[in-house]
Amino acid sequence: MTTSADWGWPLGVFIPEQLSFVRAFNNPTTSELIGAGAASLVVLGGLALAVFLIWSGWWRPIWRDWLTSTDHKRIGIMYIVLSLVMLSRGVIEGALMRTQQAAGLNGGFLTPDHFAELFSTHGTIMVFFVAMPFVTGFINYIMPLQIGARDMSFPVMNQVSLGLTVVGATLVMISLVLGQFSTGGWTAYPPYTGKVFSPGVGPDYWIWSVAIAGIGSTLTGINVAVTIYKERAPGMHLFRMPLFTWTALCAAIILIFAMPPLTVSTLMLAMDRYLDFHFFTNDLGGNMMNYANLFWLFGHPEVYLLVLPAYGIFSEVFATYSGKRLYSYTSLVYATMAIAVLSFTVWLHHFFTMGQGANVNIAFGIATMVIAIPTGVKVYDWMATMFRGRIRFSVPMVYATGFLILFVIGGLTGVILANPTIDYQVHNSVFLVAHFHNVLIPGVLYGMLAGYHFWFPKAFGFRLSEGWGYVTATLWIFGFAFTFFPIYFVGLLGMPRRSVSYSDPAFEPFMLVAVFGAAMILSALGALVVQLLVSIRKRETFSVPLGDPWNGRTLEWATPSPPPEYNFAIIPTVTDRDMFAVAKAQGNAFEKPAEYEDITLPKNTAIGMMVWVSGTGLGLALVWQVWWLVLVCVIGMLVVLIGNTFRTDAHRVIPAAEVAAAHQAWLDQIAAATPVGRLGEATPHNKGLAAQEAVQ
Ligand code: HEM
Ligand SMILES: [Cu+2]
Secondary structure (H helix, E strand, C coil), X not given: CCCHHHHCHHHCCCCHHHEHHHHHHHCCCHHHHHHHHHHHHHHHHHHHHHHHHHHHCCHHHHHHHHHCCCCHHHHHHHHHHHHHHHHHHHHHHHHHHHHHHHCCECCCCCCHHHHHHHHHHHHHHHHHHHHHHHHHHHHXXXXXXXXXXXXXXXXXXXXXXXXXXXXXXXXXHHCCCECCCCCCCCCCCCCCCCCCCCCCCHHHHHHHHHHHHHHHHHHHHHHHHHHHHHCCCCCCCHHHCCHHHHHHHHHHHHHHHHHHHHHHHHHHHHHHHHHCCCCCCCCCCCCHHHHHHXXXXXXXXXXXXXXXXXXXXXXXXXXXXXXCCXXXXXXXXXXXXXXXXXXXXXXXXXXXXXXXXXXXXXXXXXXXXXXXXXXXXXXXXXXXXXXXXXXXXXHHHHHHHHHHHHHHHHHHHHHHHCCHHHHHHHCCEHHHHHXXXXXXXXXXXXXXXXXXXXXXHHHHCECCCHHHHHHHHXXXXXXXXXXXXXXXXXXXXXXXXXXXXXXCHHHHHHHHHXXXXXXXXXXHHHHHHHHHHHHHHCCCCCECCCCCCCCCCCHXXXXXXXXXXXXXXCCCCCCCCCHHHHHHHHCCCCCCXXXXXXXXXXXXXXXXXXXXXXXXXXXXXXXXXXXXXXXHHHHHHHHHHHHHHCCXXXXXXXXXXXXXXXXXXXXXXXXXXXXXXXXXXXXXCCCCCECCCCCC
């Protein structure tokens, strides 16, 4: 056995046996070969992408227009691209775990360690690098448009946040090739992730990817909250803000308060591992329950931070495709705030069985159940919004309906788990796995997919193929049902979560149904890709440059598609909720302003990319304990960030004449276009100008 000492200090604790290819070569089992296969996908995929970009010459426009952009819209799209890339890895891992468990009666083909690595990367990726960037991406793209702003309050910091998030995702991807990821689950509980139990670098990858990305998310929270407080258009009172913006504000507040406990707990875990502290050990005065408390003080608000913006998207979808105002807007807003506050009062339900005594459990059990009340209010409001509406069953509505039905089931199983006595029976069984997928997939993922379909034409100027949209949505909905409903039953039969195999033949039939469902979900992912490719090929037919393809109600639809970088030629004055719907009804939605002004925007900067490079270097150096590289990267980052504060020439001005010309061209196009009725929405006649209907 070679040790790091043989390689000397420049490489820290790295040894070649840590490369997954070398491991597979030395020990060619199925498990190792799958690992090496995944690693080669990462390496070859990265190389292929690099070669393609250089060969096609696209790297230049991608660098100039995207990677260095400070435009909130482009940053939002990049977040969503990141999350879709990570989603494909996460779903493939989920399907692989389902396959293992389908074959897992007394065996299977994966080693326990490999399975543990899979549920750890899967959970970590899904939560931190799929759901969070997806949500952040939508907030970035849509929120400033909905409040009539030109950009976020801190455009450069926005880019830095994205850079930090990508650092985390990059580290998780690198862990496939160099060394191993943690085997301690997405929650990284000690003592599993302590030095004694896990001497390798796995937990360190988890720690640094989550800590660095977490700092990015904290900054995003601040940026979003400040933007909503400070950048609203004249007249956009808080109670005139669209519901999605409300959920963005509540999510931002949750981010600001929930991310620090996570950062602290990961750093304390790092101190345990690197510096032999004993915060979370079982000896020398440590106590791992401190970790559970800190982690879930983040972890539970986190799930609401993900689901609230999805609620916001569904609210916009229900209102738009029912052709009505949201029913009881005010109660929806208060329910959102109530959920945001309550989300901080329930964390202890994650360790009911760890011996804190009955009274504490009762208090947290009740607090948990109370969240069902505002959630119920929302569900009724959405149903009342549809009631007597002119409903169009467009693709986002399919997701929204699937959500409404499935999420109620998932929520109810949550109320079941909130009862400590019942939790004693099913905790750590796969019943819990079924529950949280039942809320996360319909609640968060369908929301994001609905939003993707709803706002795609806004961002790119053409619709997505509806036909493929229905195929994708159906596959997601039924695939989910087949995968996770059987898991409830196996959970009640007593199958523990995170088990690589089992010996009770009663579990097997359920596992076979579940793997069939997982295959449907994989096809749903495939259909999503096909839909995108088909839509790009037919983008002329699907084009909606005028900007309002669905008869939208809020301000983002009052711009051309894609919107100019400054969003609005002149900042709108808001006099009502659902401002754009009202303006359309009054016939003054597309008026030429008396005069235009010069618009000042921030210049492009490479600072986000520099943060990404130095952050990734820093993460890797910390994982492998290459201390000279840590120093280099920290100094590099400081130089970049401090250097940036000396930039004086950071803005450029778009002359009023240029704004006027672009706006006039758009108004002319609108004047020349034929409005399309709602029934023609999915036809090539839809160029993004909606025919007027009576407003409700
Ligand atoms: C799309 C299809 C998906 C499949 C087939 C799938 C499958 C699985 C499986 C088999 C496990 C391990 C269960 C166990 O503990 O034995 C798991 C765990 C987990 N999944 Fe998924 N999943 C999917 C989607 C998602 C999504 C969308 C999210 C979140 C947004 C998610 C979050 C998690 C989390 C947090 C864990 C727990 C990891 C841990 O125990 O540390 N999954 N999933
Ligand atoms: Cu919780």
